[in-house]
Amino acid sequence: MNRQLKFKALYENKLHDVFGISFPDLMVDIPLQRFPFTQKVKADELIQFVGKADVNGYEIFEGDYDNDGNCVIWCTNCNSWLFAQLDVPTKDICIPCHACDGNFFFDEHIQKFETVGNRLL
Numbered sequence: 001m002n003r004q005l006k007f008k009a010l011y012e013n014k015l016h017d018v019f020g021i022s023f024p025d026l027m028v029d030i031p032l033q034r035f036p037f038t039q040k041v042k043a044d045e046l047i048q049f050v051g052k053a054d055v056n057g058y059e060i061f062e063g064d065y066d067n068d069g070n071c072v073i074w075c076t077n078c079n080s081w082l083f084a085q086l087d088v089p090t091k092d093i094c095i096p097c098h099a100c101d102g103n104f105f106f107d108e109h110i111q112k113f114e115t116v117g118n119r120l121l
């Protein structure tokens with residue numbers, strides 16, 4: 001499998017690296033500063049790695065957005081990673097998927113995408 005599966009977990013209003021997930025309850029192992037250095041928690045949200053890095057080399061995760069409010073989402077209609085339009089001040093998604101709206105700029109724009117935040121934070 002070439003696709004890299006990687007997740008982050010929202011827990012106590014922070015995003016954490018995920019070392020393990022147990023199914024079906026979706027308990028996740030996240031870092032802990034002290035021994036035993038991981039803890040098993042029930043995440044509020046799990047977000048998935050999109051498989052690409054942004055212009056600064058940071059891995060892009062679901063929900064990441066840029067200065068223009070382009071927010072990476074999985075569109076179940078398009079079956080693909082695409083951009084939604086985020087209203088940045090409220091973190092509300094106002095256009096669920098640009099491609100569903102006829103605007104197919106994902107592949108072009110993801111190459112110059114610069115993450116400024118994640119909509120869950």
Ligand SMILES: [Zn+2]
Binds near residue numbers: 075077082098100101
């Ligand atoms: Zn779509």
